[in-house]
Amino acid sequence: MSSAYAHPHPRLSSVTSAASSPTASSSRFSLPSAATLVTASKAGTGQRPNIYDRNLNKTRVAEVSGSAFSFLFSEVVQYTQKRVSGINDLERRLNTLGYRVGIRVLELMIWRAESSSKAPKREIRLLPSLMSIHTHVWRAVFGRPADALEKSVENADEYMIIDNDPLVERHISVPKDLSQLSCSSFTAGIVEAVLDGLGLPARVTAHSTPTAQYPNRTTVLIKLEKSVLEREELLK
Amino acid sequence: MSHHLFILSPSDTPIYSLTYSSTKPAGNVSSPLSSNLPTWSTSAFAGTLTALSGASSTTQHTSGGGVRIGGGQDRHVIQMIANASLDAVEEVMRKENTMYLKSVDKFNEWTVSAFITPGNSKFILLHEAKNDEGIRAFFTDVWELYVKTVMNPFHSAQRVIKSNVFDARCRASAKKYL
Known part of the structure; x- marks a missing residue:
């Protein structure tokens, strides 16, 4: 994960510099201890930077470490699993969480690409939208494009985005009794939100499709709503 | 404006x-008549009616002979x-x-x-x-x-x-x- 989710950075750095406690300055850890955090935030509520003062454009420095993300995501999955009754429910919840991310990814990604342009453009056609999800969304979220975008042979309304080694599952081993589970439902949620935002409503699900070479290979299945295909016909 | x-x-x-x-x-200043009009004619209701009737922003003569200012504000x-x-x-x-x-x-x-x-x-x-x-x-x-x-x-x-x-x-x- 990169970019937008690094918001706390400026705040944390201001906290560390404000905290004069010896634990924070002498310790080898980059995060201040809980106690210094509390006191500093109490003292510094007045000068806390406003979200409207922040720059939306710091992609380079705002990258998040992969292990930090894996740790966070593992907690997300555990937290969710404690609150659901079955695999379907778990996938649905992960999808919902991904959806919340997807809305933001879309807005921010396009803002970064288009805001300096005189006449910012939206994507309204289906195929370019899917291509941009495959390339740009994947790059914005996972740092590299997805491995393939395929159209279903049997159904005209189904498309598949294939990732050979999804970042979210790199450190996840799914137990046998949950073999149907794909934690990439989170990714599916992101895709669903982006499609929704672009005005192409669809149901998006994730499925594990391992091969000998890529045991983690995952297919994100996009089932478009009827209205999307009808509109696409009209636009031709 | x-x-x-x-x-x-x-x-x-x-x-x-x-x-x-x-x-x-x-660009187009509304008629100064508006200040001289009785309050009932510029009430919200009259404004809606005028706005809906498709009148332009200038004055409009009603059947009663009175003059109304275009609504829309x-x-x-x-x-x-x-x-x-x-x-x-x-x-x-x-x-x-x-x-x-x-x-x-x-x-x-x-x-x-x-x-x-x-x-x-x-x-x-x-x-x-x-x-x-x-x-x-x-x-x-x-x-x-x-x-x-x-x-x-x-x-x-x-x-x-x-x-x-x-x-x-x-x-x-x-x-x-x-």
Whole structure:
């Protein structure tokens, strides 16, 4: 994960510099201890930077470490699993969480690409939208494009985005009794939100499709709503 | 000369509105008669009737011989015009791939310009004078503020934007460009 989710950075750095406690300055850890955090935030509520003062454009420095993300995501999955009754429910919840991310990814990604342009453009056609999800969304979220975008042979309304080694599952081993589970439902949620935002409503699900070479290979299945295909016909 | 901005969530729930009166002179000044009229004729009701009857911004003679000033400055009429323009906006946004849709709709003295964010939120601006470049710059500013709002994890799509800072920044931008 990169970019937008690094918001706390400026705040944390201001906290560390404000905290004069010896634990924070002498310790080898980059995060201040809980106690210094509390006191500093109490003292510094007045000068806390406003979200409207922040720059939306710091992609380079705002990258998040992969292990930090894996740790966070593992907690997300555990937290969710404690609150659901079955695999379907778990996938649905992960999808919902991904959806919340997807809305933001879309807005921010396009803002970064288009805001300096005189006449910012939206994507309204289906195929370019899917291509941009495959390339740009994947790059914005996972740092590299997805491995393939395929159209279903049997159904005209189904498309598949294939990732050979999804970042979210790199450190996840799914137990046998949950073999149907794909934690990439989170990714599916992101895709669903982006499609929704672009005005192409669809149901998006994730499925594990391992091969000998890529045991983690995952297919994100996009089932478009009827209205999307009808509109696409009209636009031709 | 006033401007009215509405921000609508992707499901068309109004989440922010701004009324801004610019100090720049209006292109078409409404008739000075309005100040001499009895209050009943400029009541909200009369305004609605006049606005709906399709009258232009100038005076209109009623059957009784009285003179009425064109409505359209009342809050609810403004909201109605903004709402009605959504049909036009949705029709255009299916075909046009630009975010800024200038002058998508006209109603009496009001021109409606719109801006569609990638996530399908809509900014609707009612204005009287033609000012394409200024409005584009204004929308770009509002877009940045909107993206910053959306990035907040505590913001959800349907939620009304209540931030004072957002409001102040929008006003500052309106003052600069409109």
